[in-house]
Every structure is written in structure tokens, then in C-alpha cells.
Amino acid sequence: MAKTSATIRDVARAAELSVASVSRVLNGKDNVHPDTRERVLEAVRALGYTPNAAARSLSTARTHALGVVLPDLHGEFFSELMRGIDRAASAHGYFPLLSSMHADGVLAGQAMAAMRGRVDGLLVMAPQLDAADLAAALPTGLPTVLVNCQGEDRHHAFRVDNRAGVRLMVEHLLACGRRNIVHIAGIEDNLDASERRDAFSEVMAELAPDQPARILQGDFQEATAGRLVQELLADDVPFDAIFAANDMMALGALQALREAGIDVPGRVAVAGFDDVPLARFLSLSTMRVDIDGLGARATERLIEEMEGRADAPAFERLTPGLMARGTTQASN
Amino acid sequence: MAKTSATIRDVARAAELSVASVSRVLNGKDNVHPDTRERVLEAVRALGYTPNAAARSLSTARTHALGVVLPDLHGEFFSELMRGIDRAASAHGYFPLLSSMHADGVLAGQAMAAMRGRVDGLLVMAPQLDAADLAAALPTGLPTVLVNCQGEDRHHAFRVDNRAGVRLMVEHLLACGRRNIVHIAGIEDNLDASERRDAFSEVMAELAPDQPARILQGDFQEATAGRLVQELLADDVPFDAIFAANDMMALGALQALREAGIDVPGRVAVAGFDDVPLARFLSLSTMRVDIDGLGARATERLIEEMEGRADAPAFERLTPGLMARGTTQASN
DNA sequence: GGCGGGTATGTAACCGGTTACAGTCATCGG
DNA sequence: CCGATGACTGTAACCGGTTACATACCCGCC
Known part of the structure; x- marks a missing residue:
């Protein structure tokens, strides 16, 4: 109902505490008195307070979002991939931020640049870019995992064999x-x-x-x-x-x-x-x-990288399996 | 290459200008001397500067992201819908932030709350929630458009007829x-x-x-x-x-x-x-x-609402068309 | 009684942008 | 020659969180 939503200072005032205490409670930090915790939670409830994600991102330098850059957003391949990505991402508390990307290498670079500061990591699928264009487009200093991209050994990459x-x-x-x-x-x-x-x-x-x-x-x-x-x-x-x-x-x-x-x-x-x-x-x-699995594994790996626990970049090849059906052999 | 990426103050220093001028150039504001503009752009190029989206969001209270909340992320329906959404969103410079939502009304509310402060608007599709659960889950004060949701007249809604x-x-x-x-x-x-x-x-x-x-x-x-x-x-x-x-x-x-x-x-x-x-x-x-079209139209409407130019909320019904094929009539 | 140490809380700086407001300077009319 | 006007630029406050550091307090012990 409030014209503008409540801030942490409003909560602090309502609970007669400092913003630090409120912040500590909200982040489940160590040393807070049970009574204090209760007062904070009560005030939060009363004000319908939700922390502002942008402010939080700014001070922690983490966004809890991960960028997904894909060439096109249609067909089964896309939906299966997103399914896997979303499953892995939400299991770790991340949101996928989507961006489609058109063929051009320059546009691809812009699409990725636009995500800087919005995401903690990037999952890129760019089978249409050559190695040079791709290298130019990828932002530096952002954890990145590649799916179906051409030769690039500075990042972990997944490929269908x-x-x-x-x-x-x-x-x-x-x-x-x-x-x-x-x-x-x-x-x-x-x-x-x-x-x-x-x-x-x-x-x-x-x-x-x-x-x-x-x-x-x-x-x-x-x-x-x-x-x-x-x-x-x-x-x-x-x-x-x-x-x-x-x-x-x-x-x-x-x-x-x-x-x-x-x-x-x-x-x-x-x-x-x-x-x-x-x-x-x-x-x-x-x-x-196994596209769904591919999306999930690539995302898992990206999150490991973002959270600083990941071994050296490498290739992972997924071998597809033969599905022999009626169009190659008569049913008998 | 830099350990930590450049800020607007770094750019200002490099261009021997103030942050205000840099900001003005970057936002295409009115009064800037051409020479100044050039110096800023030069410095930006030299430092490889990209504005921090979180900081920008914090001060402008706009995120340029729109939340998309869907029940499940698979199948053609999903990919077609996302295709339409992405097309409309990127045409206006917005990113879709995705979240799948499970059946439960409480979880649905959490999914939407988690988006507060991350998005400028919400596109919700929740055919599995009843009107009361939905009303409880929707955040207040955030532009919202509904797709295939049960009776809710405070928001614009799209429905298949x-x-x-x-x-x-x-x-x-x-x-x-x-x-x-x-x-x-x-x-x-x-x-x-x-x-x-x-x-x-x-x-x-x-x-x-x-x-x-x-x-x-x-x-x-x-x-x-x-x-x-x-x-x-x-x-x-x-x-x-x-x-x-x-x-x-x-x-x-x-x-x-x-x-x-x-x-x-x-x-x-x-x-x-x-x-x-x-x-x-x-x-x-x-x-x-026409799912793709549905996604695009819902997104267009949401953006109008976010940008403050939208008429009163209403229902829009899309009438499906008959595709009479071989399983109902012998080909002749 | 005084002191060390742990626990609970508060203050204020900082993250990196935007922008209101205050200046500076050159130009121009009177 | 002066003040007004307009074009441009700079300073600093602010957005809403997090967190290092300081502070206050209570306990037990010598």
C-alpha cells in the first residue's frame, strides 16, 4: 500500500534497532540475540519489507543472476536447455537472465556487455561465431562457461561430440x-x-x-x-x-x-x-x-566457478546415443 | 585485464572531467560540449568501461529487467511464449528474468517476492492458482500482466478463449x-x-x-x-x-x-x-x-504499463483457430 | 575491585552510479 | 562597462543495502 516500499532503515526504526542488526538478522549472521531477531522479524512482517536487490548487489558485488546468451529462442532444443539451466540455477538460488543474440559478432559483444554488472556469470552458446569473434565478444573477468562454441581454451566448455x-x-x-x-x-x-x-x-x-x-x-x-x-x-x-x-x-x-x-x-x-x-x-x-542434462551440467559448473571452487577449464564432450527407430529399419 | 573493472570516477579522472559530465555523455543528455563528449568516449574506450548496472538501478530505481514467472519450463508452449516475450522485451531494451514456479501458492509468492527490486514489471502465467492464492502471491506496487490466470481484475490479463x-x-x-x-x-x-x-x-x-x-x-x-x-x-x-x-x-x-x-x-x-x-x-x-504472439503482446502491454502509458486493466481474449487436418476428416 | 574476554549492538564509510544545485565563463544588449 | 543570459561543468548528496570497527555490557576470576 505504501507509495514507496520500506527500506532497511524503516525496519530499524520500527524495531528500535540499528540497520546493522536488521541486516544481520536478514542474512542469518552469527551474533544476534533471539529477542532482537524476533523484533526484527516482527517489524519486517508489519512493514511488508523486501530487501532491495539492486542495493544489495551494489554492496556485495553479487547479483544472484546468471546470464544466458543463446542464438535463438525457439524449438525443442531451447526449451530443453532452459529447463536444465533453470533447474540447476534455482537449486542454488540463482535466476537466469536471458538474452538472445543475433548472428553478428559485434551484436553478440553488445549483448554480453549489457549483462555486465547484472550477472555473476555467463553461460554462452554461440555455435555461429568463430573463435576470434567469440573471444572478442566475451567480457573479461566474468566467470563464463561455453556450450557448443568453437575453440576457446580459457573457459570451460561443453560440446556435443x-x-x-x-x-x-x-x-x-x-x-x-x-x-x-x-x-x-x-x-x-x-x-x-x-x-x-x-x-x-x-x-x-x-x-x-x-x-x-x-x-x-x-x-x-x-x-x-x-x-x-x-x-x-x-x-x-x-x-x-x-x-x-x-x-x-x-x-x-x-x-x-x-x-x-x-x-x-x-x-x-x-x-x-x-x-x-x-x-x-x-x-x-x-x-x-541429453540437452536438459547438458544445460544443467553447464550451469552447475558455472556456479562452481562463480563461487570459486572449480578446477581448471576443460572440454567436456557429451556423446549422443543412437536411437534406432522405424525410419531406418522395418519393424518386425 | 584490470583486477577490478573501471568505475565512472576512473573514467572522469582519465578524461580530466567530473563524473557528472561522464554520466551526461553516457546517458545522451542535452548539454555537453562536443569536445567533452569526445574526451569521455575516448576514456571509456581506453579503459574498457561498462557502467555497473546495479549502481544504476539503485539510483534510478529502474532495472530494465522484467520478471517472467511460469509454471514449468518445457515443451513447445514455453519456448514459443519465451520467443514472443524476448522479441518484445529486447526490442525495448529489457531483459527477461526467468523464474519457474511450482504448484504451491506459497512458493509462488516467494518466487515473485524474490524478484522485487530486480525487475520493473512482472509477467505471470499461473493457470494452476486460484484467484485468492494468486492475489496473495502477487506483489503490490509492481506493474503486472497476467497470462492465463484466474479471475483477477486489478491487472491486465490475457487469456486464450x-x-x-x-x-x-x-x-x-x-x-x-x-x-x-x-x-x-x-x-x-x-x-x-x-x-x-x-x-x-x-x-x-x-x-x-x-x-x-x-x-x-x-x-x-x-x-x-x-x-x-x-x-x-x-x-x-x-x-x-x-x-x-x-x-x-x-x-x-x-x-x-x-x-x-x-x-x-x-x-x-x-x-x-x-x-x-x-x-x-x-x-x-x-x-x-498463437502463443508467440500472445507472449509478445503481453510483454508489449507490460512495458507500456511500466513506462506509465497504459489504459485501464482489461481482459484480452485470443480466439484460437480451427486446424482441420487428417484425424477428423478423410483426405480426398 | 579490576581486568580479560566474549557477546550484542551501533556508527558510519562504502559500493558506483544519477542529478539537484551551484558555480564559471563568454557573449550580448543597453 | 555592467548585468543578464545561456552554455557548460563541477560538487556533493542520495539511492538502500553491507560490514569494519568501535562501543557497551555482562560474566568470571584473581
């Missing part, structure tokens, strides 16, 4: 008897996209050197993949498997094949990457990445 | 020749769930008074709906349409029907609510809610 994932899927496709696999790659500058593309070439060269290993340039979008498949069909290019760099493209491919009346998995197998929830429903074979 | 949506879908099912429609309701205390359930009863009573209008108690979970459908089949209950309170349950029902070898939509039609991305892939008929 794309190479291992691609290898597992290619092995699976070959084991299913596929010989002519087409890879649909993701956005050109994207780290995951290029790792997956390169791994595909290498693994094919190693495991099936005599087979073609065609690669089409996609962009992680469903519609694009559909179009590419239609072109393949129109050009009469032979193939018996499509391995898309992510699930959305795999679904686009699937749709295009079905519309063309092509039997999946009979004539063509389809595989994706990420295991978005959709995949299970559509029985899409894919590589499962 | 469940009644209108249910009516559209029931009309559609009847138009498709369905006569024996079963509704699978959502979680008991949930606002959307009960509105959809009640609307179903009413609309059926109005449009098809002679037909049965069976209602089963579900919980928004896919598995539960599957089980309920299996029970219907086991008990030989006649029905030719399932209208689930959300898409996930519709999908569970769909799966159970397919496993039982029942032709959809031939023998039984299936419909959901929400239009999650999955729905399109599985050709599920459903009601489309």
Missing part, C-alpha cells in the same frame, strides 16, 4: 545394408553443422570408401530439406538413405519422400540428429543428445 | 458427422482444463442435446489418455470421436486407437487443442493458439 554421433549413425545405416547415403548439412557457418558434415565425409571414407558420400547444403530448416529431396528425385539421383544434420530436416525429407510415394524405410532410410520429442512420435531414427 | 475454441471444434466434429464425442479433460485444478471441460458440456448441450457427451478425467499427459482410450475400448463403450483437452493427450489417444487397429478418421475422429508443432506432422486436427 558430433564426430562420435555421426560415426554411430553411419555405422548403423551401413549395418542396415544401406550403401548410398546422402547427407543434408546444416547452416554453413554453424559449428555443429560443419562438424557433422566433416565427420560424415571422414567416416564414410573410412568405413565405406567405395561408396558415394554425397553432401547437400541445407540450413537446418525443414522446408529446405524437403526441397532438396525433391530435387534429388527429380534428377533421378540414386540413394537409399538420407542422413540429415538435424531432426527438422530429416522430417522435411521424410515428408517429401512420403509425398513422392517412396517407401520408408523400404527403399530409403531416413535419419536425423538431436532427438527432438517429435522424433519419437514419427518413429524417426536419430542421435539422442 | 477456450470456450470459443471448444465451440469451433465441436461444430467441426458435428459437421463431420460425428455424434458420439468423448472429451478427455486436463488436470483437475487447471484453469484451461476446466474451461475446456465446461465449455464442452455446454456446447454439446446446446448443439446436440440428444447426443451423449461423455467426459473422462485426464491430466494433460499422453500416456494417461492412451490408457483411458484402451479402457473405453475394453468396456465396449461406443464412440466415434475423441476430443482431448490438449494435443499430447490427443496423440496418446491416437496411438492407442492405431494399436487397437481402429481406423482414424474412418471409425473414430481425434482432435486436440494447442496446435503444438507435432500436430502438423501427425496430421492431428486441433485448435491453433
